[in-house]
Amino acid sequence: MSKKQKMIKRWLSIAMLFALLLQAGCAFKDIDKRMFVVGIGLDPSEKVQNGYRVTLKLAKPVGDVKQATAPVYVYLSEDSKSVADAVHKMETHVDKVLDFAHNRIIMLNKELLTNNVDTYMDFFTRRGDIQLISYVAVAETTAEEVLTFDPESESPASNALYNYFDNTGTESPYVVTTFLFEFRREVLGKGKDTIIPIVSIDEGGTEFVIDKSIVVKPGKKPVELTPLETKDYNSHVNNASGFSYTIDENDMIFVLNLNVIKMKYDIVFDDGPPRIDMKITKSGVIGESNKRLDIKHLKKYDKIAAEDIEKQVIKLLTKLQENEVDPYGFGLRFRATRLPYEGMMEDWDRIYSEIEFNVTVNIKLKSTGVIE
Numbered sequence: 001m002s003k004k005q006k007m008i009k010r011w012l013s014i015a016m017l018f019a020l021l022l023q024a025g026c027a028f029k030d031i032d033k034r035m036f037v038v039g040i041g042l043d044p045s046e047k048v049q050n051g052y053r054v055t056l057k058l059a060k061p062v063g064d065v066k067q068a069t070a071p072v073y074v075y076l077s078e079d080s081k082s083v084a085d086a087v088h089k090m091e092t093h094v095d096k097v098l099d100f101a102h103n104r105i106i107m108l109n110k111e112l113l114t115n116n117v118d119t120y121m122d123f124f125t126r127r128g129d130i131q132l133i134s135y136v137a138v139a140e141t142t143a144e145e146v147l148t149f150d151p152e153s154e155s156p157a158s159n160a161l162y163n164y165f166d167n168t169g170t171e172s173p174y175v176v177t178t179f180l181f182e183f184r185r186e187v188l189g190k191g192k193d194t195i196i197p198i199v200s201i202d203e204g205g206t207e208f209v210i211d212k213s214i215v216v217k218p219g220k221k222p223v224e225l226t227p228l229e230t231k232d233y234n235s236h237v238n239n240a241s242g243f244s245y246t247i248d249e250n251d252m253i254f255v256l257n258l259n260v261i262k263m264k265y266d267i268v269f270d271d272g273p274p275r276i277d278m279k280i281t282k283s284g285v286i287g288e289s290n291k292r293l294d295i296k297h298l299k300k301y302d303k304i305a306a307e308d309i310e311k312q313v314i315k316l317l318t319k320l321q322e323n324e325v326d327p328y329g330f331g332l333r334f335r336a337t338r339l340p341y342e343g344m345m346e347d348w349d350r351i352y353s354e355i356e357f358n359v360t361v362n363i364k365l366k367s368t369g370v371i372e
Helices: 003-021 083-090 117-126 143-147 160-165 180-188 227-238 295-322 330-336 344-354
Strands: 034-044 052-059 073-080 097-099 105-109 135-139 194-201 208-216 223-225 243-249 252-268 275-289 356-367
Touching: 034 143, 052 083, 052 143, 073 083, 083 117, 105 143, 117 180, 135 143, 135 160, 135 180, 143 194, 160 194, 160 208, 180 194, 208 227, 223 227, 223 295, 227 252, 227 295, 243 275, 243 295, 252 330, 275 295, 295 356, 330 344
Parallel strands: 034 097, 034 105, 105 135, 135 194, 275 356
Antiparallel strands: 034 052, 052 073, 194 208, 208 223, 243 252, 252 275
């Protein structure tokens, strides 16, 4: 190594050591200096024109969880023109740092789903300490009311809403789960519209009820799905378990308990008008009946159930088509299976408004239960 190279190496080493002296510390805050945000609610503001009312649900530290007789939370609310400004104002209301890293619930007001969705959602996706796997839900009343509600079944040091969406608690086909990254991707993208669960409070004011959903498409009026429609969609797209279906045919009522559900479809343009051929296969057992059933007649029960479910599925697909929303992602399949060209999605919008649905349901009942 030449003398010149040694000199350059020496000066580089000195410069690197000097740079280390200029580095800031990690600014670490002890846990007793933090308050953890476990829920965020967003409503239209009644005080600020075109503004927002932001509500934060904060976990209040307790010395011993076993000694707590009820969930202990603190709630902060602030009105402002932007979500970020409201949060900065609420930072002056507490003596600790607001930590968003443990937040998993973003509750929205229905009135905020029509326009400018990407405007206020920018705060949640841009901020690095809010996880993209946070759950997004819609409040039946207001986000503040739902977020500040403590159901009787909620235990200390827990958040009941988490158990609905993370599959560690209840598992129901009525409950749709939407993550923040899915919400943003489907709102900003084209071809699939986002569907979000609706959270309400029961008439007695003691528990949450989550059995409906709402489809959101920017520029369009949100479309609310009934519990039965939500269950059908969730079973088809997400293979949700625990599906039950009631059949009422000629004074014979029986309930199907279906544990395996598969759905596939093709968008067909070859012969005749464009159509979607959808095939749905469901298998399970009969869980309840008002009459005696004979296992020899399972094929008959299969046919009765298939015809009834076909009508229900076509009704759901037609409702979505008439309201110009597409949570199934038919448009996304259309984009993915063709070379892109200018005006592609405009063509699909025209096709989707006229496309026909050809639904075939295949029911495979294994038994009539432990008794006939």
